[in-house]
Amino acid sequence: MSEQATPPAVELGAGQSGYPPGVCAPATPLWPGFLTGQEDAPVRVLLVDDDEFMRRVIAQELLSDLRIQLEGQAGSLRDGRRLVATHEFDVLMVDLRLGDGSGFDLIQEAREHRRSAEIIVITVLEDEAHVLHALELGATGYLLKDAWLQSFAQAVLQVVNGGAAITPRLARRLLSRLSHRPMGALPPAAQPLPRETTLTARECEVLRFVARGHVTEEIGNRLGISGQTVNAHIKNIYKKLHVHSRAQAVSYAAYSGLI
Structure with a gap:
């Protein structure tokens, strides 16, 4: 029985990645400078x-x-x-x-x-x-x-x-509970929002992006507005929903049928 030949080892020279010809090495993940969490300011x-x-x-x-x-x-x-x-x-x-x-x-x-x-x-x-x-x-x-x-x-x-x-497993369970909730049904702890606290169309857009995990800069880029304007919308959302964090806003709005 013939033995399979072992591919020769590849010696790396300057600038070589060690990957076969035509195959690029994976790109090094970039961490943009505008995000919080830099090596000089951890x-x-x-x-x-x-x-x-x-x-x-x-x-x-x-x-x-x-x-x-x-x-x-x-x-x-x-x-x-x-x-x-x-x-x-x-x-x-x-x-x-x-x-x-x-x-x-x-x-x-x-x-x-x-x-x-x-x-x-x-x-x-x-x-x-x-x-x-x-x-x-x-x-x-x-x-x-x-x-x-x-x-x-x-x-x-x-x-x-x-x-x-x-x-992710827990998020999947929570999303499943929301998707199987009867239309308009609220959990015992949630109360319907007064009409005067209804979110504007733009605030709902911002909140949907927040719910998907997008940060302020990304939301601004997608909606064509500045990060300062995004944060202003988020502050208005907090005030209207009587919450203190993005997670609270998303949770309450989801249960209340706003998003």
Whole structure:
């Protein structure tokens, strides 16, 4: 039996990629300078999780990305409170089940200390009640610990640039619930909006792009308006819907039939 010949090794010279002739090497991902999270100005993150193994996994991923700076870690509500009170931060990543208390309490305290900070929940709890309560408190991310198709680092960069980060499996479930909801039906916690708070056509357009995960710059480019105008529309949406974050606005508008 004849043996198959092994292809000869390719020696790389200057400018060669090592790929066969006619095949281009994958393009290096570009990170535009206008986005938040640059190597010379990284996003500052606090991580609070009492699961030591999971905390180590998440920390390792964050530390490997030069656009992110892990400011501090904690394994309890008490130590998390100390971090929130003593550190400047842009994003708080927090588990809902802490050995000495609830992550919901830390989310509320973080909001009091730094209202502009983004909150990402990291948890094993995927029931709708926990998700909606986290969004009501101002979380802009909700990640399940056992999910494969997600990146903790990308979630951080997503929320600081105006998007929302949610585990794809959980997002699929929530979308499915919305799609099977009878026309006009609202969940018990949602109340119909007064007529005077109806969003304009332009505000609805902006909110739909927000719901798809687009950041301010992208929305402006697609609608042919400036980023400042986009942000003005978003502020009006917040005021009309009585919400405080993009995730809250999308959640409420979806349940209310506005988008």
